Every structure is written in structure tokens, then in C-alpha cells.
Amino acid sequence: MEKPLKTPPVYAITSVDHALRIASMLQLEGSLTVADAAERLGVARSTAHRLLQMLVYRDFAAQGEDRSYRAGPVLQLAAHSGSEISRLRTAALPHLQRLVDAIGESANLTVRAGTTARFVASVECSQALRVGNREGMVFPAHRTTAGLLLLADLSADELTEVYAAATYAYEPQTRPDLRRLRVELTRIRKAGFAVNNGRSERGVVAIGVPVRGAGRRVVAGVSLSMPSVRYDRNHLPGVVAALQKAAAGIEQDLTPLDG
Incomplete structure (x- = not known):
């Protein structure tokens, strides 16, 4: 019997979902710009920027000198x-x-x-x-x-x-x-x-x-x-x-x- 597709939780929190999706992108795909994140999530650049900054604050992301973002210490340790x-x-x-x-x-x-x-x-x-x-x-x-x-x-x-x-x-x-x-x-x-x-x-x-x-x-x-x-x-x-x-x-x- 095939495993059913996952269904979202009843009380889904969009901002949390967006942050988790960005974290997954950073860990699995590498560096990401604000514009990339905004396009992938379908949100404004300002929203993507705030999400990335929170991930940086919690060490899930790190920003390079070229202003792009990469996996931070937490994701590096997990990997x-x-x-x-x-x-x-x-x-x-x-x-x-x-x-x-x-x-x-x-x-x-x-x-x-x-x-x-x-x-x-x-x-x-x-x-x-x-x-x-x-x-x-x-x-x-x-x-x-x-x-x-x-x-x-x-x-x-x-x-x-x-x-x-x-x-x-x-x-x-x-x-x-x-x-x-x-x-x-x-x-x-x-x-x-x-x-x-x-x-x-x-x-x-x-x-x-x-x-x-x-x-x-x-x-x-x-x-x-x-x-x-x-x-x-x-x-x-x-x-x-x-x-x-x-x-x-x-x-x-x-x-x-x-x-």
C-alpha cells in the first residue's frame, strides 16, 4: 500500500514554513540570494530578507561578503x-x-x-x-x-x-x-x-x-x-x-x- 502524501498541519504558520524551506534550500542546494529566496517562496524581497536575517541570528545561515547566504553552523553540524x-x-x-x-x-x-x-x-x-x-x-x-x-x-x-x-x-x-x-x-x-x-x-x-x-x-x-x-x-x-x-x-x- 502506498504511503499517503503528507498533509499540512491544521494550524500551519506560514512564516515558519518559509523559514524551514529556506533552511532546506541552504543545506541541500548551497548559497542563496535574497532575490532567489523571494522568487522560490513567492514573497516580497523584504520578507525574504527578514527570514534570512532570522536564520542568520539563530546560526542556521551565514551571509558572505558577496551578500549571498549559505548554510550556517547549525546546518553545517547537522550535515x-x-x-x-x-x-x-x-x-x-x-x-x-x-x-x-x-x-x-x-x-x-x-x-x-x-x-x-x-x-x-x-x-x-x-x-x-x-x-x-x-x-x-x-x-x-x-x-x-x-x-x-x-x-x-x-x-x-x-x-x-x-x-x-x-x-x-x-x-x-x-x-x-x-x-x-x-x-x-x-x-x-x-x-x-x-x-x-x-x-x-x-x-x-x-x-x-x-x-x-x-x-x-x-x-x-x-x-x-x-x-x-x-x-x-x-x-x-x-x-x-x-x-x-x-x-x-x-x-x-x-x-x-x-x-
């Missing part, structure tokens, strides 16, 4: 592997909680999509002064601890390719100096951890280590974030050791599924 992100979260959450219990600071798991880093899991500590839940937030990768760890796993050619394709639609001034970035990534690669002191957010220090998946490639970064007033450099070796233990636990929990 990369939604199931992989889900597996990472499931494996990481118990270890993030143990980190919080052991160190008393908020813990995060972060992945990379292009030149951006997205927090996909977060566990807050219970201290009154703390770094809040970061889940779902997106930052330039070179400004976050885990983002730097993920970039450090790229070869020189891969790094060049990633930044050659970037548009910096949100903040063009945030484009990094690749020469200086390469030097920093070499240092991080050798150290095996990264420290971010106020780079992504003023008054916040984050310390992170890589999480490796199949083929020993870095698939995520696990980090602890704390107010800078509580950061003590003398405690760094102990914090890094706790992070490495958590990363090893996440990797072990991923291994049966990778094998």
Missing part, C-alpha cells in the same frame, strides 16, 4: 553528522559532571564547524559566581579553548583551506592572522592542552584538552571554564590531569561504537 554529535554528548555528559564535582567549575564539550566552535554539552557548577551554561553558543574557533585544540589537529594545508573558505559574515574584523595562529597552534599541539584567558569572554578563563575519535583525530574539546578571579596558574597541572582523565573516559565510551 557533518547529527548522530555523531548525539553520541559525543551522551558519552561526555557523565564525565563532564565528574569534572564539575572534582574541580568545582563549569565543564563543556565543544565541536568545530568550519571556523566556528559550538558548545554541544555543558554542566554548570554550583558556585554563586560561575560561568553559565554555554550549550548551543557559537564563537570563532580561534577564540575558544576547544576551538584552538580542534584547529591544532589540522594540517597546514587543511588550516589554510578552512580559512580560505570563511566569509566572516558576522564580524569581518575577527579574521585571525594565520601566521600568528599557526605558531600558537604548534605550541598547543606540543603542550596537549590550551588555556584561554579572557579571549572569548572578558573575565573568564578556560582550560581544555582534546577528545580523539576514530583514527586518533580530534573530534571535540573538553574544557573547564571559571571566573578569572579563581584561576590559579599553580593549579594548572592538576586541572589538566583531571581534564585528560575525562577526555580518556569519553574516548573509551566512544570506542565500542567506533569499532
Whole structure:
């Protein structure tokens, strides 16, 4: 028996439907201009522009220097592997909680999509002064601890390719100096951890280590974030050791599924 055609919901919301259709176009077909979107949807350009701007705001789209739109970090992550992100979260959450219990600071798991880093899991500590839940937030990768760890796993050619394709639609001034970035990534690669002191957010220090998946490639970064007033450099070796233990636990929990 043939499956019946889908029927629209009784209380269909046209604007939501339009936004979802644009998101599908961006993910499946590539870049799109305001004029393209307006023609495909049969709406005014002003309406298409508002829809695209909302998708940009929620990271489903990104606008390039040529004013066209492309799939944003959320759609890029979905295309990369939604199931992989889900597996990472499931494996990481118990270890993030143990980190919080052991160190008393908020813990995060972060992945990379292009030149951006997205927090996909977060566990807050219970201290009154703390770094809040970061889940779902997106930052330039070179400004976050885990983002730097993920970039450090790229070869020189891969790094060049990633930044050659970037548009910096949100903040063009945030484009990094690749020469200086390469030097920093070499240092991080050798150290095996990264420290971010106020780079992504003023008054916040984050310390992170890589999480490796199949083929020993870095698939995520696990980090602890704390107010800078509580950061003590003398405690760094102990914090890094706790992070490495958590990363090893996440990797072990991923291994049966990778094998």
C-alpha cells in the first residue's frame, strides 16, 4: 500500500514554513540570494530578507561578503553528522559532571564547524559566581579553548583551506592572522592542552584538552571554564590531569561504537 502524501498541519504558520524551506534550500542546494529566496517562496524581497536575517541570528545561515547566504553552523553540524554529535554528548555528559564535582567549575564539550566552535554539552557548577551554561553558543574557533585544540589537529594545508573558505559574515574584523595562529597552534599541539584567558569572554578563563575519535583525530574539546578571579596558574597541572582523565573516559565510551 502506498504511503499517503503528507498533509499540512491544521494550524500551519506560514512564516515558519518559509523559514524551514529556506533552511532546506541552504543545506541541500548551497548559497542563496535574497532575490532567489523571494522568487522560490513567492514573497516580497523584504520578507525574504527578514527570514534570512532570522536564520542568520539563530546560526542556521551565514551571509558572505558577496551578500549571498549559505548554510550556517547549525546546518553545517547537522550535515557533518547529527548522530555523531548525539553520541559525543551522551558519552561526555557523565564525565563532564565528574569534572564539575572534582574541580568545582563549569565543564563543556565543544565541536568545530568550519571556523566556528559550538558548545554541544555543558554542566554548570554550583558556585554563586560561575560561568553559565554555554550549550548551543557559537564563537570563532580561534577564540575558544576547544576551538584552538580542534584547529591544532589540522594540517597546514587543511588550516589554510578552512580559512580560505570563511566569509566572516558576522564580524569581518575577527579574521585571525594565520601566521600568528599557526605558531600558537604548534605550541598547543606540543603542550596537549590550551588555556584561554579572557579571549572569548572578558573575565573568564578556560582550560581544555582534546577528545580523539576514530583514527586518533580530534573530534571535540573538553574544557573547564571559571571566573578569572579563581584561576590559579599553580593549579594548572592538576586541572589538566583531571581534564585528560575525562577526555580518556569519553574516548573509551566512544570506542565500542567506533569499532
